Amino acid sequence: MDRSTEFTFGIPWVTSFFHQDWKLDASTEAKAVAGEFVEELDPEAVLLVRRDARLLHEGLPAGQITVLWEGCVEGGEYFFHRGRLTDGAEWMRQVIEVCDAWLARRRDTVTLSEADRYEGRELTGQVRSAIELFDGWLRREMIEALTECVGRCTPDLAFRLLLRALPRRSAALSPHYLYLSKEQYARLASLGQEFRYGEYVVSDVTYLVDA
Secondary structure (H helix, E strand, O other), X not given: OOOOOOOOOOHHHHHOOOOOOOOOOOOOHHHHHHHHOOOOOOHHHHHHHHHHHHHHHHHOOHHHHHHHHHHHOOOHHHOXXXXXXXXXXXXXXXXHHHHHHHHHOOOOOOOOOOOOOOOOHHXXXXXXXXXHOOEOOEOHHHHHHHHHHHXXXXXXXXXXXXXXXXXHHHXXXXXXXXXXXXXXXXXXXXXXXXXXXXXHHHHOOHHHEOO
């Protein structure tokens, strides 16, 4: 996987594993993730997950990681209330362990491409402004956690988490869905181009645009 992949990647990709059938026939959340890391998976996909998890674990307090994860997962408010996981930091540690176990089974040494190491530091102000567009839409603690993620992790990760959080928040308010204005979507799409994302990373939220 490299920056030209059409779909989202890293921790936002992992959030998509947990949906209506969130247990994925696994006894633990970590085993659910491990089950999605098939042997044929591109090693860079796992490295990108590990990088995101490490950035969150080292950059943010446990409570803010919890807020971000819950805000990006369908039914995320129940994720840390099932008796196995206590907070986002513990969960990121487990995700890192799953990544390390998968990578340890490979004989060849793999590294991230130059494109995948891109963090978008020069886009810090633009990402913060994009997050502020949704103050009043997203919960205040989510806005604060995303904003902290921009500076203490990377603008790239914060923006991808924002793209996951918007549809989750809209669905959570059903039947009173929230919709993006065309102007808001245009801002997101422009940033997606700046980050050199693939076709579906931003367009995945197109359905939220108010026609």
